[in-house]
Amino acid sequence: MVVRLKEVIGALEVAYPTDLAESWDAVGLVCGDPESVVQRVLFCVDPVEATVDEAVDFGAQLVVSHHPLLLRGVHGVPADDPKGRIVHRLIRSGIGLYCAHTNADSAVQGVSDALAEAIGLTVTGPLVPHAEGARTGLGRVGELSETEPFHEFVRRVAHNLPTTAWGVRGAGDPDRPIRTVAVCGGAGDSYLATAAAAGVDAYVTADLRHHPAGEHLARAAVPGAEVPALVDVAHWASEWPWCQQAADTVAAALPDTVEVLVSTRRTDPWTVHAGAASDPGRALA
Template structure:
């Protein structure tokens, strides 16, 4: 018997408790009937036209997305609005949309655990633990099995994550040995200070801005070297982790698909 949407939501909220979400966030069920059965799920980072297309092609009853569709308050979802159009398409197809965002970021395991695993880190712990639940919180810090030069570590990151036009950018001495590594899936320059205090040799995150990165590097060569990847690529490993949550809860009663469609907004890169 296929589980109901309500039963799938219970499993997801057990893995990614809504209480872990930041106060400004919008997580949970966006559209869908909790009493309907769920036979097929598509897991993705972004609920956008491409992934909705994929979900409808698969006949998915549920789209599980990391990023919220309606993060900021809206007064309506008309079909001639890009986001409203997606909701109308999903409802007409009988597909639900559920989002796990900052609650998945802080969960144990969560988004940064998936990134750390992809890079081969062991012995990980939260960079910024929640006071009342020290195994949860933003970011992770762990160690490589063996130290390696920074240039080699940057190649490791590039090989571990899906390719994007953004690519992998790095700042640091290519010969510096890297052993202890901090990571934060998604935009993480606000965690630069925390990564530094963790004693990390390198910090991997997305969306590093010019001034915070430059000011960090000016403070000394013993601070973590920086690796900047695309936002989407840094969070994509979570999709398989979330897929396992559903597979483990319902076995073969639900077909779970991980989207491989690149929804990173940057599509071209050029250099001189």
């Protein structure tokens, strides 16, 4: 059976409807002929040189990425520009590129569902629903099967996500009991107050900044106030579990017709980590 690119797109857009994308986002087919035949599809977080290399080696006719290649307006894609070079190489190699970004974030069984599943949570609903009672929306709230101390929970997150130089960081009482958890794949510090309002014990996301995290934790000093402990992971690592979910979605929609591969190239930009709590460098009083 011949499968065309437009059929793969159809399966993706059933799972991740484009009308769920944020207004500022750029999702959909970036390059490629909808009528072209697709036999192999590579799934990745970032459409970069390393994942294009992997797609070429795999013999793929389509790359499905989470992050857009061309998020902001462009006036050209010359081959001597980093992004233009990727477009030229994809086209020369006969490979299409499709991006599912914030629509995959908000869809039922989307990016945060995959993150929640990876760390062993049973999802109970979205953190930021699109409407009251809606199943779609950003982030997820879930529960562990058993309560565990925060320091063990941080280790759980680190064990179940791919290793990065960024690592996994926890902020909060190491012995605090953790049972209910909010997660948000990608940068989620804009939802710190939402996670606190949800009454969860911990919040797992990426790219947490110093001041928002510090101000969030300081609210715990207010009598009667309680805020979730924080777990900060690498942006790429928080979204990588979605790649397998998306690959499984396409494989199930087009059984025995399309071969899928989840990228194993670590495209997190950070490559070196130095220092730890046991070796903090210059001692301070």
